[in-house]
Amino acid sequence: MSMQISKIFDLRTQFVKYGEYHYNLTNVIIHIIFVPTILWTFSNYITLYTGGSLAFEYPESVKAALGTSLGITASGLRHVDIYGFVYMLYYFILDPIAALLFLPIFSSILGASFKFVAYYASEPSTAMYYTTIVFFVSWAVQFIGHFTFEKRAPALFDNLLQAFAMAPFFVFLEILFTLGYRKEFCEEMNNEIIQKIKEFKQTGSDGTAKSKNE
Template sequence: MAKPSGGGGLLDLEGHFAFYGAYHSNPVNIGIHELFVWPIFLTAQLLLHIAAPSVHAAGIVAAVYGAYYFLLDRRAGALAALLCFLCWAASGALAARLGFSLGWKKRAPALLDNLVQAFLMAPFFVLLEILHTFGGYEPYPGFHDKVSKLIEEARKEWEDKKSKKLS
């Protein structure tokens, strides 16, 4: 099968969809994209707010994306433009709340440090966090407090290593 080029022009919606569809036909892949593409856009907006606030890069990007989507299709494009605006507004509020120092300090994903830990424990960790947050569940009394202290120690150790590298 020849892959679509998507080259019918900048506003060729059919060509773009054919190109995208040729690369994203697996139902799992489609589901992942449906869940995570907009949060990734929001995160990119947050990084733009933090990295280049004076040039209003996040607003420019959101406006360009929204306008482009609107030009591709007025009805769906209007919704997409609204989502771009909401991502811009939410990321701006979050950037203002976090500030540069908190917003820009990111660790490498656990995936890079320990594949088994990242793939095996991440789902269970998320489940335990949800159970604790919404139901106060703990595997045993004091579990959350103990783990919170261990997490804080690990973060401090990481921060110390990072500051030694920078100095």
Template structure:
């Protein structure tokens, strides 16, 4: 029996096929797999420089290193979205989000906020540049960010985790892979038509 898919912003098939249409080349997918999650870590490292929402000394967690801050909210938004789209793989993605937050918090506290900010920015530049280059060299087309920046940023880490899990035979529900493969073909056709219209103009 097929599980029902999510609705609207929690529609896993829709989000997966949109992102998948921009990542069909194996080398491009590999580059993204190597760079997207480190980019999440780097973003959280950078966000540690923002003032905490709640004074860390009042929390008393690990000497005030773990605190209620923008980084935690960032990780929480991603985690909730992923779990709502698929409980099993979403729970693993949520765990990775919070692991990145914890790890980046401790690293930032260790090296100092100023250096953490610089390292976070530098790492993001490298990660983003690598992904854009991979699109140009291997995919031969612009990334999904050009059409939907928020969607691409939110969905990227989860899509790549699902890609890895598919190698070991995981499916969110029976028939998922077949359905999204079909939808990806439709999305690719839409993108191709859009690019052709741009050339005409």
């Protein structure tokens, strides 16, 4: 059990598993575009369902300190803030440098979500309508990417954590790796991914070996 938990926080293990399902270039590009939109919709749903209410209210001393030192007026943490904090904490455990680079992008997506929901504050049903359209279109395009280009079912069917929590960070990592970030480490993982894909192609979807005639 402890070994399984430790693997959740191991970047190599998790990215190799992710890479098995995201190796085709077209599918990778699809995910780079549509994973952020899914993250945006998740943030929208959380804010819409909670009404933007606070999950935790700051003590008066903290409010005063934020206002005095940073010029920030904040009453507390919203539910979506906690959602974002948990995600980013996980990313920092996986790779602190990449997570730091990803933080402004992640914050921008959540910020865009907040502004979108605020814009439709008087019409939450309209916000829900547009959010749901983006949500289903984003998932549909990704399913097409997997079944048409990757030729296999998405990781969603095997690993929910990877599909919902890791994907936003991993699509960003793919861009960083393409730009030369941790080149040797990337090459090592890529070799493992290629081997895993070969093993998948040599076996059926149920894990049984294919016959030579197949």
